[in-house]
Amino acid sequence: MLLILIMEYLKKTFRWFGPEFGVELADIRQLGVEGIVAACQHVPVGEVWPVETITALKNEIEAHNMEWTVVESVNIHTAIKYGLPERDRYISNYIKTLKNLAENGIYDVCYNFMQLIDWTRTDLDYILPTGASALRYSPISAAAFDLFILKRENAKETYPEKAYQEAKSYFEGLSADGKKKLEESILAGMPGSRKLIALDEFKANHATVLKISKTQLQENLSYFLNAIIPEAEKIGVRMAVHPDDPPFSVFGVPRIVSNYDEIKFLLECCPSPSNGLTFCSGSLGASADNDLVKIVEDFGDKIHFIHLRNVARSEDGSFYEAEHLGGSVPIDKVMKAIVEQQRKRENNGSGVVRIPMRPDHGHVLLDDKKRQNEFYSGYSLIGRAMGLAQLSGLEKGVRLGLNI
Numbered sequence: 260m261l262l263i264l265i266m267e268y269l270k271k272t273f274r275w276f277g278p279e280f281g282v283e284l285a286d287i288r289q290l291g292v293e294g295i296v297a298a299c300q301h302v303p304v305g306e307v308w309p310v311e312t313i314t315a316l317k318n319e320i321e322a323h324n325m326e327w328t329v330v331e332s333v334n335i336h337t338a339i340k341y342g343l344p345e346r347d348r349y350i351s352n353y354i355k356t357l358k359n360l361a362e363n364g365i366y367d368v369c370y371n372f373m374q375l376i377d378w379t380r381t382d383l384d385y386i387l388p389t390g391a392s393a394l395r396y397s398p399i400s401a402a403a404f405d406l407f408i409l410k411r412e413n414a415k416e417t418y419p420e421k422a423y424q425e426a427k428s429y430f431e432g433l434s435a436d437g438k439k440k441l442e443e444s445i446l447a448g449m450p451g452s453r454k455l456i457a458l459d460e461f462k463a464n465h466a467t468v469l470k471i472s473k474t475q476l477q478e479n480l481s482y483f484l485n486a487i488i489p490e491a492e493k494i495g496v497r498m499a500v501h502p503d504d505p506p507f508s509v510f511g512v513p514r515i516v517s518n519y520d521e522i523k524f525l526l527e528c529c530p531s532p533s534n535g536l537t538f539c540s541g542s543l544g545a546s547a548d549n550d551l552v553k554i555v556e557d558f559g560d561k562i563h564f565i566h567l568r569n570v571a572r573s574e575d576g577s578f579y580e581a582e583h584l585g586g587s588v589p590i591d592k593v594m595k596a597i598v599e600q601q602r603k604r605e606n607n608g609s610g611v612v613r614i615p616m617r618p619d620h621g622h623v624l625l626d627d628k629k630r631q632n633e634f635y636s637g638y639s640l641i642g643r644a645m646g647l648a649q650l651s652g653l654e655k656g657v658r659l660g661l662n663i
């Protein structure tokens with residue numbers, strides 16, 4: 260009986276980019292983490308991940324008494340996102356990668372369908388009143404980048420006059436260093452790489468993406484899912500899409516995984532237990548319009564992976580990554596809904612369901628500060644460790660039925 264109770268907890272996981280990002284597997288293990296979230300990030304996007312490369316990474320993780328629980332992410336080649344003729348080749352590579360993962364006993368795969376970059380922030384080192392630092396997004400800074408660095412054609416017309424003027428005077432008030440910092444924050448690139456995306460490359464991709472409509476992007480996503488999900492289902496792989504971060508359009512680029520309706524479209528365009536969701540409270544929570552509890556309640560049986568963190572939103576549309584238990588996201592209600600959904604699944608005969616959960620991002624605090632440059636932004640050690648500890652306590656409180 261005791262064993263069953265313990266088994267019911269969410270599976271504690273932690274993202275790891277490799278030792279070159281300042282965090283050792285042995286350190287992660289000390290936090291009581293059971294599973295690692297990792298990827299073969301040195302394989303170029305679109306190419307097949309060789310079985311041996313997967314096995315080598317898996318062995319490294321297992322040597323530290325943890326399992327490789329979730330792959331985050333198998334990134335999607337732009338040919339698939341943009342619906343180019345060569346997409347079928349990349350889709351077949353994608354399926355081969357899923358098969359190679361399954362062959363290694365790895366069945367949970369996170370991916371996203373965001374354009375250009377992964378997440379977008381305008382400040383990677385926002386100092387909080389406590390002295391710790393966090394990631395922040397400000398629509399004024401994003402508009403300044405769009406208008407005066409990216410110089411998107413006709414961008415001015417897409418902003419209300421007031422917003423344009425605000426962005427203009429903000430940009431003009433920045434020092435040369437401030438402008439550079441803003442540019443670098445946005446071009447910080449994809450997780451797991453220290454390389455900034457070159458501004459020219461970003462501009463070229465941006466111009467291409469702007470020609471694709473939202474409906475076309477949704478069709479491309481549906482085409483991709485209808486090709487890969489039946490194969491994933493055959494081999495027991497669960498795909499879990501990560502929502503857009505932030506969950507609204509930036510720089511005029513359409514978003515297609517930002518809210519309830521878009522998630523519904525995605526899940527319904529190819530219904531299968533293998534077509535699921537990464538529930539990310541921080542990404543979805545950056546929009547006040549998203550009802551996170553409803554998303555958990557209605558799509559609970561399709562949530563294969565959970566990212567928990569908080570954001571503090573302001574009236575002006577900006578937000579910063581708040582500590583895990585404080586901020587605009589009703590994290591206690593979200594946790595309660597997650598636990599209820601999990602029980603529901605277990606009572607429906609799925610057996611013990613242990614959804615992998617990770618604290619997602621964390622603050623830079625204490626000793627993290629000394630090695631801030633080693634970490635990939637958002638992926639500190641102590642900040643995330645604190646987040647995991649807080650979330651574990653919250654989960655236990657919910658399970659004990661404490662009055663929250």
Ligand code: DNO
Binds near residue numbers: 331371450620
């Ligand atoms: C944001 C974080 C990201 C995430 C990728 C999805 O919420 O979880 O680092 O991993 O954007 O692939």
Ligand code: MN
Binds near residue numbers: 501539541542566619
């Ligand atoms: Mn996330």
